Amino acid sequence: MDIHALQQIVHQTRDARRKQTIPKFAPADRDQLIHKYHPDYRTSAYRSIRFGPNKNDKTVVELAALLEGDSSISESLDLTPHYTTDVLVVGGGGAGCAAALHAYGTGAKVILATKLRLGDSNSVMAQGGMQISVAPEDSPVTHFLDTLKGGHMQNDHELLKVMVEDGPSIAKWLIELGVLFDRQADGNLHVKKGGGSSKPRLLTCSDYTGLEIMRVLKDEVLNQKIQLLEFCAAVELLSDDNGHCTGAIFKDLDNHRQVVVAAKSVILATGGIGRLHIQGFPTSNHYGATGDGLCLSYRIGAKLDHIDTFQYHPSGAVYPEQLIGALVTEGIRSEGGHLVNAKGERFVNELDTRDVVSSSIIRECEEGRGIRTMSGRVGVWLDTPLLDAEHGPGTVEKHFPAMMMQFERFGIDISKDPVLIYPTLHYQNGGVKIDANSETNVKNLFVAGEASGGLHGRNRLMGNSLLDLMVFGKRSGLTAASRAGSM
Numbered sequence: 001m002d003i004h005a006l007q008q009i010v011h012q013t014r015d016a017r018r019k020q021t022i023p024k025f026a027p028a029d030r031d032q033l034i035h036k037y038h039p040d041y042r043t044s045a046y047r048s049i050r051f052g053p054n055k056n057d058k059t060v061v062e063l064a065a066l067l068e069g070d071s072s073i074s075e076s077l078d079l080t081p082h083y084t085t086d087v088l089v090v091g092g093g094g095a096g097c098a099a100a101l102h103a104y105g106t107g108a109k110v111i112l113a114t115k116l117r118l119g120d121s122n123s124v125m126a127q128g129g130m131q132i133s134v135a136p137e138d139s140p141v142t143h144f145l146d147t148l149k150g151g152h153m154q155n156d157h158e159l160l161k162v163m164v165e166d167g168p169s170i171a172k173w174l175i176e177l178g179v180l181f182d183r184q185a186d187g188n189l190h191v192k193k194g195g196g197s198s199k200p201r202l203l204t205c206s207d208y209t210g211l212e213i214m215r216v217l218k219d220e221v222l223n224q225k226i227q228l229l230e231f232c233a234a235v236e237l238l239s240d241d242n243g244h245c246t247g248a249i250f251k252d253l254d255n256h257r258q259v260v261v262a263a264k265s266v267i268l269a270t271g272g273i274g275r276l277h278i279q280g281f282p283t284s285n286h287y288g289a290t291g292d293g294l295c296l297s298y299r300i301g302a303k304l305d306h307i308d309t310f311q312y313h314p315s316g317a318v319y320p321e322q323l324i325g326a327l328v329t330e331g332i333r334s335e336g337g338h339l340v341n342a343k344g345e346r347f348v349n350e351l352d353t354r355d356v357v358s359s360s361i362i363r364e365c366e367e368g369r370g371i372r373t374m375s376g377r378v379g380v381w382l383d384t385p386l387l388d389a390e391h392g393p394g395t396v397e398k399h400f401p402a403m404m405m406q407f408e409r410f411g412i413d414i415s416k417d418p419v420l421i422y423p424t425l426h427y428q429n430g431g432v433k434i435d436a437n438s439e440t441n442v443k444n445l446f447v448a449g450e451a452s453g454g455l456h457g458r459n460r461l462m463g464n465s466l467l468d469l470m471v472f473g474k475r476s477g478l479t480a481a482s483r484a485g486s487m
């Protein structure tokens with residue numbers, strides 16, 4: 001059957017569906033649902049990746065192979081530094097830029113090295129917004145509780161407290177730098193409600209929040225003339241006889257040579273692991289998301305936290321094929337988009353946490369209620385036209401211009417046609433264990449952003465990533481700089 005004929009099924013059942021109430025899951029049902037259908041829980045839940053991996057456990061084996069792999073550096077490498085600095089930041093996304101700017105602002109000498117170009121990162125692709133409790137009816141405490149609930153109560157309390165409390169000052173900093181957040185007619189910040197949140201808390205820049213934040217941060221890094229090493233991939237960290245981190249070795253991808261950078265402190269802001277396609281899943285991640293920070297930190301002796309848990313974003317595109325895995329922003333569900341199976345039924349509260357929504361989609365597909373494309377891919381409908389019907393004409397065009405353009409290139413008009421979706425590997429929930437200043441158990445080694453773990457527990461709440469990057473980018477930058485100054 002052709003995709004347009006399939007779409008008819010959805011259009012025909014729309015009226016009937018509007019009268020339906022969506023199923024409500026009691027807490028026990030939700031747990032069972034996740035345990036049975038969520039990819040993490042089916043393969044790796046509750047197991048340590050380091051000790052005694054279960055041979056049938058694909059995630060565990062894939063991660064262990066990665067972390068325990070051999071070094072590509074020969075022991076005879078001349079370690080005379082090519083560059084010397086106070087603070088070395090590795091990674092050119094949101095956390096890396098925030099760290100570099102804050103460290104530089106203290107007067108420290110800073111080098112920012114990145115495997116690709118400055119700004120190439122998942123941060124630029126973050127669509128749905130940034131959770132910060134700025135609304136009068138909201139508070140950091142409510143933000144804390146929502147995040148804890150979403151993370152299955154396994155979040156590191158200290159990290160979480162710091163993140164929600166620092167949020168409002170981060171919004172102020174970004175606005176002062178020039179980020180254009182959406183505003184209401186009266187000029188106040190416009191906040192939206194996101195999945196898993198009890199209050200409207202999402203600051204947005206239309207559907208390209210990450211791109212807008214990165215536009216400003218990149219400009220600032222360039223304007224401040226922070227020293228950049230682009231196309232330099234970090235391959236090993238250096239340490240002294242005390243085990244303290246003292247710099248890094250890079251492969252210069254332009255000149256095919258190894259570059260040694262000596263630093264008083266090192267901040268890894270290298271992002272996640274999606275591009276390794278754990279368990280063969282498609283991914284929403286950029287090409288550089290290959291778990292570099294995890295490997296580098298692990299090899300120098302840093303502890304990891306919750307590393308067996310990944311987030312599968314419910315709405316990865318399934319059709320058209322060119323967009324497989326690409327994100328269809330949660331913002332669409334926040335605005336009223338519905339998920340619909342092949343029988344035309346809604347089967348989950350679309351604004352539940354991502355693990356619940358993803359598990360429900362997988363359940364529908366595994367139990368035969370999914371929609372199959374001609375090439376054999378299976379998914380469910382994300383019914384965006386409903387959004388226009390409920391929220392007035394032009395909602396899709398107004399709120400999701402970037403998404404519309406992405407799909408229009410392949411002949412799909414998301415203001416008229418539903419989109420076929422299936423969960424996509426989106427986020428590394430766990431990572432390197434850090435303290436409230438982003439420092440690891442290895443002295444002078446800091447990790448910020450997605451490469452770090454603990455903050456989000458077993459499931460990150462939407463919009464908490466951009467805040468995480470800014471808060472721990474800042475904290476790592478300031479602490480690393482002050483450490484370097486006191487040496």
Ligand code: MEZ
Nearest residue numbers: 127128129329330462463
């Ligand atoms: O936090 C995210 O990952 C996010 C908001 C993604 C999205 O759906 O746009």
